[in-house]
Amino acid sequence: MVTSTTPATPYQVLARKYRPSSFESLVGQDAMVQTLDNAFKVGRIHHAFILTGVRGVGKTTTARILARAFNYADAAGARPTLDLSKEGLHCAEIIAGTHVDVMEMDAASNTGIDSIREINAMTRTPPMSAPYKVFIIDEVHMLSTSAFNGLLKTLEEPPPYVKFIFATTEIRKVPVTILSRCMRFDLRRIAPEVMTDYLGGLLAREAVFFEPEALSMIVRAGEGSARDCLSLTDQAIAHGGGEITAQSVRDMLGLADRARIIDLFEKLMGGDIAGALDEARALYDSGADPTTIVADLAELTHLITRIKIVPSAAEDPVLTPDERGRGADLAQRLGLRILTRTWQILSRGLTEIAQSGNGLQAAEMVLIRLAYAADLPGPEELIEKLSSPPAEGGGPLAGPSVSAGGGGMQARAMAPVQRLQLAPVAAAAPQAAALPAPKSYEQLVALAGEKRDLLVKHALESDLKPVAFETGRIEIALTPTANLAIVSTLSARLKEWTGRPWMVTVSTRQVDAPTLREAREAERDNQRNAALEDPLVKAVMETFPGARLVDIRTRADTEEAEASAEGPEMAPIDPEDDE
Structure with missing residues (x-):
């Protein structure tokens, strides 16, 4: 036995259920509504309109509302108006798309001249019930060249009872001969x-x-x-x-958690590659697509860059609390050079992931490249480094890179190049025994040199000024060119070398003392000036015109240099190890 039941009312999607039927309910197009309102009030209503904008901003909806405004009529008679708060005689049929005098045509499926000939023929007869015949042509840019040509004459001199409304997402594909005959409105993306x-x-x-x-x-x-x-x-x-x-x-x-994307970004900028890969894998396991992860990182990079240039961008209501707070903090700590290079690497990475057979592997390689290569110095920075005097014990690139573009974290402070060289050795070598803790700042510099950590040694000599020093605690002052990340790097290195934690703090006091390098250079200048005043040197300079004082060496310097030159041949093994 079959029981007959009344079919349920079909569900109407929100886009149709809440489709605007008047300009009061149209969202986000206030400039266009204001222009039309003024035109209708003074009776300067154009005969042809073209509406352009991205998908879904209301082009076809606006066309129907305009048709309703043209043909508004009530018991008092017909009168064009934008005040549509009260439904007129023709409003319901126009909004439903069934009015006989309002014709809608999709140019995507009617591209030829024959469709335009039909429209031209229909313009010769007046409207049947409404004040105006309205022709709405959607996606008008899809018309063929012959169709556009066939429409020109009618569009330029239509009968007084005819109105044209065109809609398009590709305004540049519409011939200028059509555009010049229309009143154009660019519908904006909704804020x-x-x-x-x-x-x-x-x-x-x-x-x-x-x-x-x-x-x-x-x-x-x-x-x-x-x-x-x-x-x-x-x-x-x-x-x-x-x-x-x-x-x-x-x-x-398929989105990743915005807070976790920021966590991933911070790990990448801090050089924590292992942590970044673990975070990316966790996001992938939770359902985020590799392409989405990298795209979200690129979007976050753009957001941070925009906040850096326009701080008010952090107040965007669509941003999450993490994006507002942590994004603004990152914008202060990262320089523009770092951010633009990060954007370039991520943008190229998206293409690589799309072309790769394994998206996760390609995404991980992009993240590794970003952590290591995003902070490589630019051409102007390399020129500056190569032109500057080399740091003691290292070449011109031994020290930390300095960016004039932005203070703060600078991502580069963790020295990704150095880690790339030392990581394989650290992985293969057994754990080194802890060394005695340095008792002074000078011993700390010597320890960094003994460990061959040129980054830390250069920073200690050129970018830091000692304020207070005791075992387990160091207070330093930073030069204007110092990288803030050296603080955490120095603390980590000391713990690794001595086997105990060290607290490294930045002094808030004004320190006028020179850095070790500045003091050494000042002492060298004093020695040079004193040498030039020596009578014997003066006599040599007078005897040999054009001679220059190239270098000054004490007897202790000479003996140390000779010992260093003989050292590798005479003692290939450390005497302490031999014992």
């Missing part, structure tokens, strides 16, 4: 704050619970398109079982 308020009110009417963070994700994914946002909202309601949560939207869109 995030406007879209957020709109969706919030809509969900309140639908009695759907939502989390603000989830709504921000939807607005961001919608990219300023009302239709896209509404479609994603529909999908999110279904995915979340009647409610919209941040986790359900994240799962639906």
Whole structure:
């Protein structure tokens, strides 16, 4: 036995259910509405309009509302108006798309001259019931060249009862001969704050619970398109079982947690490659696509760069609290050179991932390259380093790189090149025994030289000034060119070398004392000046015109240099090891 049941009312998607039917309910196009309102008030209503903009901003909807405004009529008679608060005689049929005097044509499926000939023929007869015949041609850029040519004459001199409204997403493909005959309106992407308020009110009417963070994700994914946002909202309601949560939207869109993306970014900028790879793998295991992870990193890089240049960008309502707070902090700590190079590496990495057979492996290689190579010095920086005097005990590139473009963290402070050279040795060699703790700043410099850590040695000599020194604690002052990350690097190196923790703090006091390198150079200058005043040197200089004082060496310097030259041949093995 078959029981007959009444079919349920078909569900109407939010994009159709809440489609605007008047300019008061149109979202995010205030400039266009203001222009039209003024034109209607003074009776200067054009006969042809062209609406352009990205998908889903309301081009076809605006065309129907305009058709309704042209043909508005009530018991008092017909009169064009933008005040559509009260439904007129023709409004319902126009909004539904069934009015006989309002013809809609999709140019994507009617591209030829024959369709335009039909329109030209219809313009010869007056409207049947409404004041105007309105022709709405969607995606008008799809018309063929012959179709555009066939429309020109009618578009330039139409009958007084004919109005044309064109809509297109590709305004540059429309011939200028068409554009010059139309009043053009560029419909803008809907601002995030406007879209957020709109969706919030809509969900309140639908009695759907939502989390603000989830709504921000939807607005961001919608990219300023009302239709896209509404479609994603529909999908999110279904995915979340009647409610919209941040986790359900994240799962639906395949997004990574924004806070975890920032964690990953900070690990990359700090040179923690192992931690970055673990974080990326955790994001992948939680459902984030490798392409999405790298794309999110690129988006975060753009956001931080924008905040650095325009600090007010941190107040964007679609940003999460982590993006606002931590993004602004990173913008202060990272220089523009680092950020632009990071963007370039991530952008190229997206192409590599798309072409790779294994997206996760390609993404991990991009992250490794970013951590190691994103901070390599630029051409102007290399020129500056090669032109500057070499640091004692190292070449011109031995010391930490200095960026004039931005203070703070600078990502480069962890010396990725140095780690790249030392990591294999550290992995293969057994754990070294802890060395005695240095008792003075000079002993610390000597220890860095003994460990062949040129980065730390150069920083201790050229970028840091000792303020206080005791076992386990060092207070230093930084020069203007010093890299802040040397503080954490020095603390980690001391713990590694001595086997005990060290606290390295930056002094807030004004320190006028010179760095070790400045003091050494000043002493060398004093020695040079004293030598030039020596009577014997003066006599030599007078005897040999054009002679120059090239270097000054004491007897102790000479003996030390001779001992260093003989050392490798006479003592290939350390005497302490021999004992």
